[in-house]
Amino acid sequence: MALHENLKSLGAGATAYRYDRPDAGLLESFPSPFAQPDMNPAKAVGTLHIECPEFTCLCPMTGQPDFAKIVIDYQPDRLCVESKSLKLYLGSFRMHGEFHEASVNRICNDLVALLEPVWLTVRGEFTPRGGIPFWPTAEYRR
Amino acid sequence: MALHENLKSLGAGATAYRYDRPDAGLLESFPSPFAQPDMNPAKAVGTLHIECPEFTCLCPMTGQPDFAKIVIDYQPDRLCVESKSLKLYLGSFRMHGEFHEASVNRICNDLVALLEPVWLTVRGEFTPRGGIPFWPTAEYRR
Amino acid sequence: MALHENLKSLGAGATAYRYDRPDAGLLESFPSPFAQPDMNPAKAVGTLHIECPEFTCLCPMTGQPDFAKIVIDYQPDRLCVESKSLKLYLGSFRMHGEFHEASVNRICNDLVALLEPVWLTVRGEFTPRGGIPFWPTAEYRR
Amino acid sequence: MALHENLKSLGAGATAYRYDRPDAGLLESFPSPFAQPDMNPAKAVGTLHIECPEFTCLCPMTGQPDFAKIVIDYQPDRLCVESKSLKLYLGSFRMHGEFHEASVNRICNDLVALLEPVWLTVRGEFTPRGGIPFWPTAEYRR
Amino acid sequence: MALHENLKSLGAGATAYRYDRPDAGLLESFPSPFAQPDMNPAKAVGTLHIECPEFTCLCPMTGQPDFAKIVIDYQPDRLCVESKSLKLYLGSFRMHGEFHEASVNRICNDLVALLEPVWLTVRGEFTPRGGIPFWPTAEYRR
Amino acid sequence: MALHENLKSLGAGATAYRYDRPDAGLLESFPSPFAQPDMNPAKAVGTLHIECPEFTCLCPMTGQPDFAKIVIDYQPDRLCVESKSLKLYLGSFRMHGEFHEASVNRICNDLVALLEPVWLTVRGEFTPRGGIPFWPTAEYRR
């Protein structure tokens, strides 16, 4: 599977989880199969829908845990995000304090820098605090 | 978290709840992270979806309690509404008598005055009276 | 609550229900709060979504009972329909024989004549007869 | 189909619906196939579950319409209730004023008198009044 | 109810069901109330949504039964389809062998020929064969 | 409807809502129709299931609003609770501070004192605080 031969996370025996601060360096990409002419003679447009229901971080003012489902949609150009590296990246928010709007904005910007996609959106479906859920969305278009 | 350093409600030890009349002065804002160039180099557009399922006020003609889920969506320009201050603001309708349409209109106008957003909508999903639910929506666009 | 001071149905001690034929004269309106400049300085556009799951009339050919949820959506101009008067109006179909399409058409026309709205739709979600539900919709636009 | 040859309601061309008061005389029965030894050599025990989501009557004090799903379960002895006659019987409550508990009690007693079943229950799942649904159940056992 | 005085199916005492082949001659229409100026002074546009969850036919190659929910949406011009005649028409596919795509295409064409509607769609939600459901849709527009 | 002739709440033109403290004196009862031999010759056992999704009170330590669905089940002996008086009684908790377990215990004890039922249970399905819902239940049996 030549497209993935440089990936480090997937299939590795020992994974070092880092939990202290968001680390965009954990993200990895691979060449999009939609961008390979021999694999896609019909020139079909590819898109990805990704749901991460196990996101957690901390409230920056009270230190209490926050929980969310992070939903990502994008149209790749040359690159796709690798699945296990995305898991590690989202896990790196675990002990980090940040407001909902800032986390969603950060995830969007880190993925745009990695992938240079045609478009990409990130929605954070946070569970309620004080009985009220806040769900920020960040939408990038070239 | 410099963006939030002037907030009074969040994390405060003692909160004084006021229940007698809607008080827009309870609302607080903070600078939108989507509007900070260093935090958002991709210039992603931010939006917010907020659900408040625990809204209650009184019927102005009979005095009986009314219940609703208030749903707010908006695109911030420079400011976002702070979550705990929104809870206090919505709680201030508790002993106030007002028709469904007027409450939804009031919440929309109070948030527009606070945030000067790009657009903002408020929907009130009131529980049925006489077997019939009335759900008003107010839509603001610049 | 000056906007409602002429209403007869709401809060009245004794209500005379009439069940023999649809009576548009039962409908009452009140001034829309969205149309009051002092109440709506942001000029937000107001709309209403109303569900009436307890509608019943008779089949005009067999006399058997028919049941439906009537769903109304509209954008008021100067006037809103009052909730209890709408309940009485819909109740007045109880012993009346009329086909599904005609009832939905009638409710739409009666509300348009009362409210002169910007737009208004009525959908009748009738329960199945012979295993088949028929759901007519009437859409009015100025 | 000899078991049903005396039935009047089913398949009749013209049905006279009566809506003014509950009329147990509308109910009809037919011999239970579970009680015919040639049809049931295994001596299987038969039971029936019946749901009537289109029940409506009036409030005896205010005259306003009430709505319910009536759920009936029973184990027949010699007789089963015929389906169309049950529809006509429940329809006869349409313009009758009666409290929820009394209607459920009446339906239970009328069916027990007709069928002399081994056991029979009637539950009335009434839609809310004042935001509160009341669901009475009557349980008969020999 | 002058609009329906020529109907044969509805309310008739004895109905002759025919099950051997699709028979468009079973379909009947009546004048649309939306097209009567005195009934519709607001000139509301009428549409119909119809679901038929009890459709069954046979596989033309194996003879095994197929099952579907047929969903019909249309905007009538001068005529509406009568509900009981539609039931009889759909029942006439019962012992007929035809592929999914062809049945949906046939129902669409038969209804267009009967009603001359502004637009009309038919969707067949067939239950799975080999673990895979096939749902054809036919869309007619003038 | 002689069973209800002493009721004060139901159908009264003007209702005085009291919101400051739980007031068992607001509760009213009426004779159970299941206990009238002429109405219940089959001696069916009656039970009631009641859901009150619009309950709200205050937290006794922070003053913040709490919300719950109160679910009541009971088997009446001689008396049933009247529906509108139950609504007024539950509304009287609106500005009262009390822990979840104590409110549920109080409602159970007040209803047992009023009705002397065969058995009665009260469950409070409170919405989450700190992401965690607490649902107390009180079960009374003679």
Added chain:
Amino acid sequence: MALHENLKSLGAGATAYRYDRPDAGLLESFPSPFAQPDMNPAKAVGTLHIECPEFTCLCPMTGQPDFAKIVIDYQPDRLCVESKSLKLYLGSFRMHGEFHEASVNRICNDLVALLEPVWLTVRGEFTPRGGIPFWPTAEYRR
């Protein structure tokens, strides 16, 4: 797979469907694996839950189609019912006229005669006629 070597229906190239009357002769059985000591040294008790959502027959008085989900549960002794033969057997009711209670009773008795099970139940979840679903159940125990 020696347990199944006498089966005729499964895997056969051409299946002759018969639709005119219920034919218990279509049913086939195979030895229960739970009854083979070498396959079940732990002496686990086996049971089967089977749902047949595509059952249809005719009303014996009007000829109109009836539809049901047939649900079968049983504890085999020496024999299990083969799946394709059960499909053919249930298909043989297609053009047969029979009341709901009688069909359910017949299916139960035919399966008991075939399998001599420890216990077996059949429930028929028929779709509504006249807005009312009737669901008979037959329960056999040795």
Added chain:
Amino acid sequence: MALHENLKSLGAGATAYRYDRPDAGLLESFPSPFAQPDMNPAKAVGTLHIECPEFTCLCPMTGQPDFAKIVIDYQPDRLCVESKSLKLYLGSFRMHGEFHEASVNRICNDLVALLEPVWLTVRGEFTPRGGIPFWPTAEYRR
């Protein structure tokens, strides 16, 4: 049924399943009934919605099984895909290692080559790995 007379898969007694690698040669087509003028005088536009919830392949790097629901939508021009041949084709991925994005891209390209449709989309709803589902979509338009 002349349209299907060249089909090999449907109704064949013995089917040879191949599981080792995706084989586009398994796919078969038949002439679209929507493209036959005599069958479609109204010139209705036909579309197909197909769901394949039983798709499974292997991870190319770890060899572990992956599972998905494959959802296909298309507008045929002259040809439709035959249902049993599609099942065999999707089954041929069973022991094949391929990433999610590549499989969806492959299915889309194989169907476009077979059918030359007006448009066609393939979505793969893969079950989560590491708590995160990845759902690629490929969209072809002429």
Added chain:
Amino acid sequence: MALHENLKSLGAGATAYRYDRPDAGLLESFPSPFAQPDMNPAKAVGTLHIECPEFTCLCPMTGQPDFAKIVIDYQPDRLCVESKSLKLYLGSFRMHGEFHEASVNRICNDLVALLEPVWLTVRGEFTPRGGIPFWPTAEYRR
């Protein structure tokens, strides 16, 4: 509210969250209102149902995050668990490595030691790993 006057967590301005290891010392109790004769003259039996959907810990062998909903049911004797202290206690598993069965067993034992309840159960509804959710339950009875 004398029953709660010794509580430390609830209403405190600054809460110190500890995340490194499960700390039973964080748990607090208060006297059960069901055990106070003046508050519970009917001697109703009290029980509690508690859901904690935001539980997270680490896998002790791989270090990857695990997520669960913890569900607790118990019948208090003299003491109830205080809600905010329970939140802090469950939060203290955040950076701790422990298998599912051991965590559930630990929570059950810690609560039994604190409350000496009549009975108490803990269920851990963990999200899937490798596509398979494991849900351990611990049941204590005196």
Added chain:
Amino acid sequence: MALHENLKSLGAGATAYRYDRPDAGLLESFPSPFAQPDMNPAKAVGTLHIECPEFTCLCPMTGQPDFAKIVIDYQPDRLCVESKSLKLYLGSFRMHGEFHEASVNRICNDLVALLEPVWLTVRGEFTPRGGIPFWPTAEYRR
């Protein structure tokens, strides 16, 4: 985590999946924490609920793929089944031909032999074939 120190599957870098035949030798166990007196001084009874929605095998007569959710419940005595080894064991049915009843019986017997539990049940929720799902259950009790 001394209880797990002999496990081979969990956390291993390279896993060899075997797909040709069910292999009970792949199953591993670890000592139940409920059976360790120091970890469980309250002597709570532990049980496990496990769902495996990604099970697939082949039909032994036609070779077509079968799919199921396997649901396992048990009360461990001294041993629990390790989660990754269970995944590998269930994966080993992938290319094996076996009837539904026999697979469920086999899984139950293999787990009983491994764990010697107090009780254990296995249910196979197979997807429909011919429109009919068959769900066998095997129940072991000491």
